[in-house]
Amino acid sequence: MKLKFGMIGGAGGGIGPVHMRGTLLDHKCELTAGCFSRHEEKNRAQAEEWGIRDLTRLYPDYRAMAAEEGARTGDDRLDFVVIVTPNDTHYEIAKAFMEQNIHIVCDKPLAFTVEEGEELARIAKERNLLFGVTYTYSGYAMIRQARELIEHGELGEITYINAEYPQEWLALALVQENSANAMWRLDPARAGESQATADIGTHIEYLVKAATGLSPERVLARFDHIPRDLKMESNTTILCQYPNNVTGLLWASQIAIGHECDIKLRVFGTKGAIEWQHQDAGRLKFTRLGGPVQYYSAASPYNYEESIRLSRTNPGHPEGLFEAFGNIYRSFCEVLLARKQGREPESFTFPTVEDGVRGLKFVHACVESDRRDSVWMPVE
Numbered sequence: 001m002k003l004k005f006g007m008i009g010g011a012g013g014g015i016g017p018v019h020m021r022g023t024l025l026d027h028k029c030e031l032t033a034g035c036f037s038r039h040e041e042k043n044r045a046q047a048e049e050w051g052i053r054d055l056t057r058l059y060p061d062y063r064a065m066a067a068e069e070g071a072r073t074g075d076d077r078l079d080f081v082v083i084v085t086p087n088d089t090h091y092e093i094a095k096a097f098m099e100q101n102i103h104i105v106c107d108k109p110l111a112f113t114v115e116e117g118e119e120l121a122r123i124a125k126e127r128n129l130l131f132g133v134t135y136t137y138s139g140y141a142m143i144r145q146a147r148e149l150i151e152h153g154e155l156g157e158i159t160y161i162n163a164e165y166p167q168e169w170l171a172l173a174l175v176q177e178n179s180a181n182a183m184w185r186l187d188p189a190r191a192g193e194s195q196a197t198a199d200i201g202t203h204i205e206y207l208v209k210a211a212t213g214l215s216p217e218r219v220l221a222r223f224d225h226i227p228r229d230l231k232m233e234s235n236t237t238i239l240c241q242y243p244n245n246v247t248g249l250l251w252a253s254q255i256a257i258g259h260e261c262d263i264k265l266r267v268f269g270t271k272g273a274i275e276w277q278h279q280d281a282g283r284l285k286f287t288r289l290g291g292p293v294q295y296y297s298a299a300s301p302y303n304y305e306e307s308i309r310l311s312r313t314n315p316g317h318p319e320g321l322f323e324a325f326g327n328i329y330r331s332f333c334e335v336l337l338a339r340k341q342g343r344e345p346e347s348f349t350f351p352t353v354e355d356g357v358r359g360l361k362f363v364h365a366c367v368e369s370d371r372r373d374s375v376w377m378p379v380e
Contacts, residue, residue, distance in 0.1 A: 070100025
């Protein structure tokens, strides 16, 4: 049994094809309908490239798609919609399809404001709809291995957390002027109240949650506008207080020259520590107090079951971004398939609408902290 899904956006920029590859990795769903671009020729070309069989299910805008697809019944009906449009449109598109009782997978951020995010969460709860948010890096198998190590007490009590996400794309784009598809991110009217914190800081905020189960209770943020004339921050440093008075330090930058996508996560405890980095995503460094450094390798038989389940290759064969996306989609589809078949799902997990709301609150608290000359602000 395959689920049917539609997509809004995806013809512009690079994230649409990444989502598509992720959806198709495990053969649990098929693209059935879409509105990929507001430009008719580009919209049709994308539909043909991605293999939509019935072009009557190609739409000029999301409103027409929501109305017509929502009126379908039985096996012909869409199971879920994927939203890969700019930030300022996520809320209205998600709401339109949820009102037709269609499940949602949305690129982050969930919405433009906390209030919009909370409304989407409320609708999802009232209508019993699944709502996944693609915090990509949480999909890696070794992040799940980290979570299992922590939950099994291998690190003892967590004492300190450090995560970073440095990129150089903005520094390059401002010089080369060749990233027109991404420059909308610099416009507060389209991107929201934050740039680096919302765009990539939320990724590491949720990465910490995926690995440890912890979310910050309050934050102290310092934003840097580099170059100085940018309307929003391009570099952010955030001090976090987690439950049990655990300290965390998050750094996100889009002007870090020499760094492409160098995500790192370090978690320290009373019994040991772990370290993971995106450039070597199939390995997890683990050190017990007083013991030698060890490395867990993805897909190895000594890993916990949940980590093994997320791996598609044999040990030593690297997996990457497409597989991380695929794990989020596989988990979402497994839960949705179980619901349609009237059975309990296995223990697949994926970022939810509640996680998306938490991310919006995190960004808002960071913005307020910086505005007030870097004071502690609660995440609420």
